[in-house]
Amino acid sequence: MTSPTATETATLERASDAPMLAQVERWAAVNSGTGNLAGLKTVAGLLADAFAALPGEVRLVPPAPVESVDPEGTVQAIERGEHLHVRVRPDAPVQLLLTGHMDTVFAADHPFQSLRWLDDGVLNGPGTADMKGGIAVILAALSALEASPLADRVGYDVMINSDEETGSHASAALIAALAAGKTAALTFEPALADGTLAGARPGSGNFSILIHGRSAHAGRNPDEGRNALVAAADLALRLNALKSLDLKVNPAKIDGGGPNNVVPDQAILRVNLRPASLEAMAAAEAALRSHIAGIERDHDVHCHLHGGFNRPPKPLDAAATRLFELVRECGGALGIDIAWKATGGVCDGNNIAACGIPVVDTMGPRGGAIHSADEFLITGSLAERAQLSALVMMRLAERGTV
Template identity: 85%
Template sequence: MTSVTATESAMIERAADAPMLHHVEQWAAINSGTGNLAGLKAVAGLLTDAFAVLPGTIRLVAPDPVESVDASGALRTTQRGDHLHLRVRPDAPVQLLLTGHMDTVFAVDHPFQTLQWREPGVLNGPGTADMKGGIAVILAALTALEASPLAGRVGYDVMINSDEETGSHASAALIAELAKGKTAALTYEPALPDGTLAGARPGSGNFSILIHGRSAHAGRNPEEGRNALIAAADLALRLNALKSTALKVNPAKIDGGGPNNVVPDQAILRVNMRPSTPEAMIAAEAALRDAIAAVSRDHDVHCHLHGGFNRPPKPLDAAATRLFELVRDCGAALGLTIGWNATGGVCDGNNIAACGIPVVDTMGPRGGAIHSADEFLITDSLPERAQLSALTILRIAERGTV
């Protein structure tokens, strides 16, 4: 701690003393699966009350409509929950964006609903690490910042959305709006159990290809039909063949078919694509359209493409590397070893990086087994990561840059 100034020391002590575990237990006790609008509303209310201790203006932002293709081929609109937005000192010379998400992957009828201590210091529960713990760290760090004499040098937007776990379709425009002009951004996905951060991330796109063929009797005149299921299977194989070191492709599901004696006239192929670079994303989209055109021609069917790349790739450019190095150096001042590795996952950090803003997106507490009933939070890492965030924010404020 010898490299920490007196001002920094006072701030990080305040951050560590915040009631983060209490907040996690309170927030994680309420189911807030992305589709549970009542649960999300309850959590949003608690978060609004908690973040009201900070200065500035706080509001709940209505979600954008989300469209998807259902199993019958119809376009459906899905309602998501409100997003929380706090704005503090928008005219300060340094502007930061801090983001988190209040939703979890556990639906209201999922059996994983309660908290329990697996052992001292390890709390098992839905959303404890991903990411009610991260939201608690945001609040603790910013509350400590507000008591610092340097607080006036930095302004910030806090955005906690309701649909990160399903791709942030209802909040992507809000994220892009808030990212504009920011010096840097911090997102509070959990760090790995050993404290490692996620570095570069691939992009991700989800696509539904609706294939229209022609029905016919399977025995009397099958040659007059155009089998949409066969066309979908052919397309799945063609897309699967696009896999490379720069692109992951997962044909995930085919909806369609019917009675054995009817040539199926409709099928829907669902596929996920994960390009490692922006160039790979452009090439993947072009290859996808070429494959669809070839299948349409070869099977005499009509295809309609729905979806897109909602998470652009997040390479580590020079500005992002400087931000990671700043976080590493702040960790060293606190006696923490901070490293980072590329990962195959995606998050809102992808969206922020696509706006040209440097971002570290695993500033949350240490935990693991996320998206499973074994999810756990290492509770000693709450004060640890609150201190790391507080010191990082303060040093960005002091520098005026990353």
């Protein structure tokens, strides 16, 4: 552990003095559920104004096209919000990627819309921890870095997307493009309440299987029908049986059916698969296709598979481990104990790691109960994590590598 130098200490003080809490309160007061395009536009504008304090180019990037299967089985285009991109010193010797997301899981009509203090220093509100607090930490750390003598050695791209909570389908290509050639990446999902970071992550894929059967009268000639709902239920059970230590399977929903006197001719099974490794991901996709073929054969139906693995598994390779060790070293210099553990969740860190770039993806403030109306932010950790991020970036600038 190396204690902060006088130069580092001055930068760390600037990071902790940033108005992060006020920013979180302002940004979290605007609903920005992934489907709330008006709210996302407002938040994107607020963020663009805030990040304009940094040197370089600030722009709003149009979302990539996204498709989804509706309950009727029709593939529909989905609108997503614009993403924020900030680029500073692209020719500097050390290049970093910092990412976050402006969207939340709370729709415009969700009852969880306001902020309240649960206790001294504990703020409850939608997106306070996940992750408008993380965005405030990014800006504070970078603003402090800009005043450091090491600033000229570091270039960076900041990407704040609008659709992370639904899988980053409209921003995955942008993430991959910005990750290319980077020295390292930091993503600002919240740390656990005790400060623990997420280490290895599984992959994740969401699939919709459209099953086309044949309708018939339920009493007069049911044998002439082909019950798509029964086929979907059978497929759900077969896929559920694939669960193992290397694969989590969640058959989540079946759309379909109709009047009790009609054999249903269409159903849609929605399922999430979470493989622990690339090998498990390949095996899971092969098994999925094999079971679909079996359902077609055994139930005399036709199936169409929609979706895929949008988050590859994120193991901890040697480069990622070195980056985690650097974060722990910087934490020790600040008197912060840093630990990490594997988690079942996924995020944009998965996509960045798939590009071969070492990433720590829980550099945001401490908090908990995310994705629920009990979500909370430990506000004292805003300064703590801004200092940690600034110190990591300064030491990356000095080293020139991870």
